[in-house]
Amino acid sequence: MELLDVFKKKGVEMSMVKIVWEVQDLDLLVEVTWNILGVIESGRIGCGEKRWDDVLRVFREGNSMKEDVEQFSDDRARMMGWCRIAMVVE
16 A cells, blocks of 8 residues: 555545745755755765865756756756645545
C-alpha cells in the first residue's frame, strides 16, 4: 500500500502544487543550504572554507543548466519546484 493510500484512508487529501519563488541573494541561498545540510555540527569542513568560491561557481554552473532555474545578472534567481499539500477532510 502506498503512502498516499494510507493518507486517503485517514481523511487526508494530497495535492501537488507548482511553486515559483524568487531568491534575492543566490550566494546566501548556497551558504544557508550548505550549512543546513552540512555533515558536521561545527559547520562547513575546512576545505569548504578554502574552496568556497569553487562551491559557488559549481552551484551557479549546475543551476544554469536546469530548466527550472532562471538566474539574473544581479545575483537574483527565479526557481520552480513542486510542493505536496496535505489537507485534512472532516
